[in-house]
Amino acid sequence: MASLKLEHIKKVYDKNVVAVHDFNLEIQDKEFIVFVGPSGCGKSTTLRMIAGLEDISGGTLTIGDRVVNDVEPKDRDIAMVFQNYALYPHITVYENMAFSLRLRKMSNEEVHRRVCQAAEILGITEYLARKPKNLSGGQRQRVAIGRAIVREPQVFLMDEPLSNLDAKLRNQMRAEIILLRKRIDTTFIYVTHDQTEAMTLGDRIVIMKDGYIQQVGTPQEVFEAPRNLFVAGFIGSPQMNFLKAKLVKEAGGKYSAQLYGLSVPLDEEKCAKLAAKNVGSQDVTLGIRPEHTQLVFDQTANTIEGTLRVNEMMGSELHLHVDLVDGTSVILRIPTLDLTEAQRAGLTYGSKLRFTFPEKVTHLFDPKSEESLLF
Amino acid sequence: MTNNANVAAGQQKLRSKKGHERRINGTIYTVLVVMSIVWLVPFVFLVLQSFRSYKLEKGGMVDYLLPKHFSLDNYAFLFEGSNFFSWLGKALIVGLIVAAVSAVLIHACGKLLDKGEESRGRRIALIGGSLLVGFVALTALTAAMQGFVLAGSWVKVLLSLLLFVLAGWIMARVYLKQDSKLLRSIPGYVVEDRHEGLKKFVAMLAEFLVLGIIVQFILAPMTMSQYVRWYINTLTIALFTAVLQTAIVLSVSYALSRLRFKGRKLIMNAVLVLGLFPGFLTMITLYFLLKQLGLTQAGAVPGLILIYCASSGMGYYISKGFFDTIPKSLDESARIDGATRFQVFLKIIMPLAKPIVIYTILMAFMAPWGDYVFASYVAFGHQNGYNVAVGLYNWVNTNDFQNYFTRFCAGGVLVAVPITALFLALQKYYVEGVTGGAVKG
Numbered sequence: 001m002a003s004l005k006l007e008h009i010k011k012v013y014d015k016n017v018v019a020v021h022d023f024n025l026e027i028q029d030k031e032f033i034v035f036v037g038p039s040g041c042g043k044s045t046t047l048r049m050i051a052g053l054e055d056i057s058g059g060t061l062t063i064g065d066r067v068v069n070d071v072e073p074k075d076r077d078i079a080m081v082f083q084n085y086a087l088y089p090h091i092t093v094y095e096n097m098a099f100s101l102r103l104r105k106m107s108n109e110e111v112h113r114r115v116c117q118a119a120e121i122l123g124i125t126e127y128l129a130r131k132p133k134n135l136s137g138g139q140r141q142r143v144a145i146g147r148a149i150v151r152e153p154q155v156f157l158m159d160e161p162l163s164n165l166d167a168k169l170r171n172q173m174r175a176e177i178i179l180l181r182k183r184i185d186t187t188f189i190y191v192t193h194d195q196t197e198a199m200t201l202g203d204r205i206v207i208m209k210d211g212y213i214q215q216v217g218t219p220q221e222v223f224e225a226p227r228n229l230f231v232a233g234f235i236g237s238p239q240m241n242f243l244k245a246k247l248v249k250e251a252g253g254k255y256s257a258q259l260y261g262l263s264v265p266l267d268e269e270k271c272a273k274l275a276a277k278n279v280g281s282q283d284v285t286l287g288i289r290p291e292h293t294q295l296v297f298d299q300t301a302n303t304i305e306g307t308l309r310v311n312e313m314m315g316s317e318l319h320l321h322v323d324l325v326d327g328t329s330v331i332l333r334i335p336t337l338d339l340t341e342a343q344r345a346g347l348t349y350g351s352k353l354r355f356t357f358p359e360k361v362t363h364l365f366d367p368k369s370e371e372s373l374l375f
Numbered sequence: 376m377t378n379n380a381n382v383a384a385g386q387q388k389l390r391s392k393k394g395h396e397r398r399i400n401g402t403i404y405t406v407l408v409v410m411s412i413v414w415l416v417p418f419v420f421l422v423l424q425s426f427r428s429y430k431l432e433k434g435g436m437v438d439y440l441l442p443k444h445f446s447l448d449n450y451a452f453l454f455e456g457s458n459f460f461s462w463l464g465k466a467l468i469v470g471l472i473v474a475a476v477s478a479v480l481i482h483a484c485g486k487l488l489d490k491g492e493e494s495r496g497r498r499i500a501l502i503g504g505s506l507l508v509g510f511v512a513l514t515a516l517t518a519a520m521q522g523f524v525l526a527g528s529w530v531k532v533l534l535s536l537l538l539f540v541l542a543g544w545i546m547a548r549v550y551l552k553q554d555s556k557l558l559r560s561i562p563g564y565v566v567e568d569r570h571e572g573l574k575k576f577v578a579m580l581a582e583f584l585v586l587g588i589i590v591q592f593i594l595a596p597m598t599m600s601q602y603v604r605w606y607i608n609t610l611t612i613a614l615f616t617a618v619l620q621t622a623i624v625l626s627v628s629y630a631l632s633r634l635r636f637k638g639r640k641l642i643m644n645a646v647l648v649l650g651l652f653p654g655f656l657t658m659i660t661l662y663f664l665l666k667q668l669g670l671t672q673a674g675a676v677p678g679l680i681l682i683y684c685a686s687s688g689m690g691y692y693i694s695k696g697f698f699d700t701i702p703k704s705l706d707e708s709a710r711i712d713g714a715t716r717f718q719v720f721l722k723i724i725m726p727l728a729k730p731i732v733i734y735t736i737l738m739a740f741m742a743p744w745g746d747y748v749f750a751s752y753v754a755f756g757h758q759n760g761y762n763v764a765v766g767l768y769n770w771v772n773t774n775d776f777q778n779y780f781t782r783f784c785a786g787g788v789l790v791a792v793p794i795t796a797l798f799l800a801l802q803k804y805y806v807e808g809v810t811g812g813a814v815k816g
Contacts, residue, residue, distance in 0.1 A: 053707050074713040086708035090726040099722075100712035147712070 002077075002154040002187060003029045004050070008059035011045050011211075019045045021211045023059070032181055032188040034202035037234070039193060042211040044159055047191045051080050051157055063155060074103075079148035080157040083164060085140045087132040087147070093119075094128040097147045118146040121183060138169045145177075149184055158190045162197065174200060195235050199223070207231050229370040232287050232363055238319060240363070241293075241330045245286040247279065247364065247373075255279075257286055257362065260304045260324060264359045273374050274364075284373065287363035290319070290333035296354045297343060303354035306330060311347050320347065322355070425449055425784035435777030449785035453602040462597035463588075470584035602786055604759060605766035608676055609790075612762060613744045615680045620687040620739035625732065628691040629720050632698035633706060646689050654686070655748065662752060675753045675760030682753070683743045690738075697731040698724065733804040737797065744794060763790050 009023040020042040027033050035043035048054040050061065052073035060067055068076050079100075088096050094115055101111045119125045122142040132140055141161060148156060161177075162170045174197060181188060181201075192198055198205050199219045207214045207222060207230075215227040226232035232240045245259035253275045256265045266274070296303045306322035309329070318339075320332040332355055336344070347353070364373040420440060427442030429449055454460070599607065631643060661682060665671050670678030701724060709719045725732060743750075747764040754760035761769070767786045770779040798805065 051707075051711060053710070073707075073710045074715070078711060080708070080711045082704045082708060084702065084704055086702065086704040088705065088709070088723055099709070099714075103713040103718065147708075151712075 002064040003027060003031075004155060004187065004189075005062040006046075006050075006059070007062075009046065009049060009056060009061060010058035011042070011049060011054065012057040019211055020049070023213060025206060025213070025216065027187060027189070030185050030187055032190065032201060032203045033206060034198040034204075035189065035191045035206045035208060036193065036195060036198035037208035037214075040210075041208040043191045043193075043206075043208050046208075047080075047157055047159055047189060050155070050189060051078055052076050077154045078157055079151045079153035079155075080159065081141075081144045081148050081161045083160040085132070085144040085164075087140060087143055089132050092129055092131055093124065093135070093143050093146075096132065096143060097150050100147070100151050114150045114152075115146075118150045121149070121180070122146045137165050138173065141165060141173060145180070149180075152184075153186070155187045155189065156184075158188065160192055161190075163192070163194070177201060195237065199235070205235075207234060225372070225374065226287075226363065227372050227375060229285065229287075229365050232365070232372075236289055238290050238331045238333065240287045240289050242365075243286045243288065243324075243328060243330070244326075244367075245284050247274075247282050247284045249279070249281045257284065257359075257364070259286060262302055262304055264362070266362070267360050270362075270364070270374060277373065279373055283367050285365040285367045285370075287365060288357050289361065290331040292361040293330075293332040293334070293355050293357050295320075295332065295334055295339070295343075296356050299354075303356045305352060305354050308347060308349060308351050308353055311349070318344075318347070320353070322353065421784045422788055424781050425788045427781050429778065429781045433777060434782065435780045449782045450789070452782050453600065453785060453789065455600055456598065457600035457603045458597050459599075459603050466588040466592070467584065470586060470588060601758065601766065602763075605761050605763045606789070608760065609744060609762040609764075611676055612679050612683070612750075613740050616683040616743045617736050617740040619680070619684045620690075621732065621735045623684065623687045624690050624735050624739070625694060625725075625728075626720070627688040628694035628698055629724060631691055632695045633703070646691070650689050658749075658752065661749075665753060671753050672755055672757035672760055675750070675755075675757060678753050679743065679750060679762070682749055683739075683746075687739070694728070694731045694735055697728055701727050730804040733801050737801060737805060740797070741794065744790075 004025075004027040006023050006025045006027075009020060010018070011020040012018050023042075023046055025033075035046060037043050045054060049056050050063075052068070052071065056069050061069055063076060063078070087093075088099065091099070097115045097118060098111045101114060106114075115128070116125070119128055122145060124139060124142050124146060127135060127139060127143070132143065135143065141164075144161070158177075162173050165173060178201065190197075190201055202219060204216060204218055205222050206216050209230050215222055215231045217225075222231055222235050226235065226240075229242070233242070243259050245257045248256050248258055248263075250256060253271055254265065255271050255274050256263050258264075304324065306324045308320055309323055310319075310321035312319035312321070313336075315336070317336055318332075318334045320334060322330045322332060324330060339347075365371065366373055423440065423442060426445045426447070426449070427437075428444045428446035429452070431444045431446070431448075432442065597603075631639060662671065665674075665678045665681070668674075668678075670681065705723055705727075706719050709723045710716075714722065743762075745764060746762070747768065750762040751765045751768070754762075754765060758766075758769075763786060767783050767790075770786075771783045
């Protein structure tokens, strides 16, 4: 259990390839932090620097009260779970889990107690005498986690631990990690490229792209108030729709957005934020999440019209891919129960439909800087 | 109708194809059989000659293949004037007694430790105590058996003490790994543990036998015939070279495979180019260097070990290729688990690289075992420094050729035995090693 402090952490390969730029983050004791981002964004590199498997090119890394930049991995008191499990194939599960304890010259009783306890927690007691090659993927992953928890480390690092599992097992293991976290209350740093894992597991999420931190915040924060276009598009599934719009400043500090012949007055909170930043009338990118759209069958309403291209039936909801007049593609997520049989039957390829959205849930981004206008 | 005709045509085609295959296979097998006859005949001839009595028939070349009198004359000659067999018998008995005493001690240790608290102090005290008892027992036994008085030679006492520390290490290792009580409480562990335990016990017995022989070798040297001396020279050189060269090759390969340091590529390429030059080019320089160090003639054995180990790091290529196939995340995981680089190498990589380790040992053992060129010029006329190849050659070259040929054959057969046995026992690993390195590299 320890807090971590990363100050201006930098990773440079071969003198000119920069993998991580100026990474600043304070991680609280017992916090569950998730690094998320597309591949090549530097999240794994950052994790490996924390683990000590990669040299830190610049900045300071502090675990607890100790600067560990030049400390060997074995002396950092961390444990790590690897994507490919990295179990030692030549020894049994028991010995795999006991390996680190034996290296620390722990007494046999203590080793035995800890291994059995960890095996109990993870439900792998009956496999203790097997070799890793005789285990399934999920069991191997459990052993890998078990090998890390017997150590009772200060910081627990996980590098995409679920990405080698099939979808069903992944969901199950995700739930187990949440439970595990409740049992062994320590600091977690978890790397993933899957936004669902990030949202469900993390106390705070660090979203990265091209070696830069894009946003740090709770799952709620990054979902509701994305700082830029990238975060808005990365978090949430299906991804947020982006529409070209014009922001119009009106008298009395009021703002409205105009798009496709529709004028949407913005709510007071947004107007206040925009006014505080002294934003004038300008082009904006308007972001709307697919689940915040509503189909409108009443012709008179204030709506946007489009042509239906794809109708994906997901069971409880429909994903409608709609082309607008200027060719922009939009996805609508409509609960199946909201529609009558007749309305659903009408949603066929090429049919015209109208939709709207509550102004409260819109996001505004500057098209040039791609930053949110609401910060 | 046409359908049937098609089927018939197809079948005929198939049949002719089969016939074709059979013809090709027949040819291949004929060629192989002829080749193996060509290769094997000289060996069969050699073995047959080694059983031809040199006392009853001529000892030299004759114009018939099958000996008229089969006898072990030639082999007896090789050991003439040496107490080799009685010496070996005594050594084995010493080894067995040491093994038995140690097994009892280990068992007692285990029982005592299982009962009480497992504190470090107790453990050390127990192992130390059993070491002491064992040492006294061992020296007394050897002394009694040989009628040998220890007081005469401090060096020998020290040496045997050193050996017994080694024995104690083996003992401690076997016990500490056993963890009998703890392992038994894990479901499903017992059966495997018993098997492993048996294997460990057999390995321990073998280790103690070897130890007994070494103790015997130092405490009570045997009188050697020429051939036995050459044989022991060869064995010493080959064993030392095998151990040293394997250690060097494996560590160089591991370093080149895992560490990223400046000039790594340069070293690898330079070594590859250097390796293209035959080692014989350095012969004269090497001779003078060794001469300055006093490692020729009488010092030929250590001198040769030095020569064979000298450039062994250059043979890193195959094992590096094998190490490259072992995932790096295993190293990383072990390092996070608390292992140093050396522990990673020893505890993770070595067990996984077993085929390549055995392959390296085999290769390192073979080269000095059959070497003639280096051995002949380093020993340079000093009979006690010969290895078997040089010694045997001298028999047929300088001695009476007509008399020594059958004895030469017998010597050759004895040299071939251990290497053949090694290959038969380890061929599985050998093939794995040769092909394993080629997967990636």
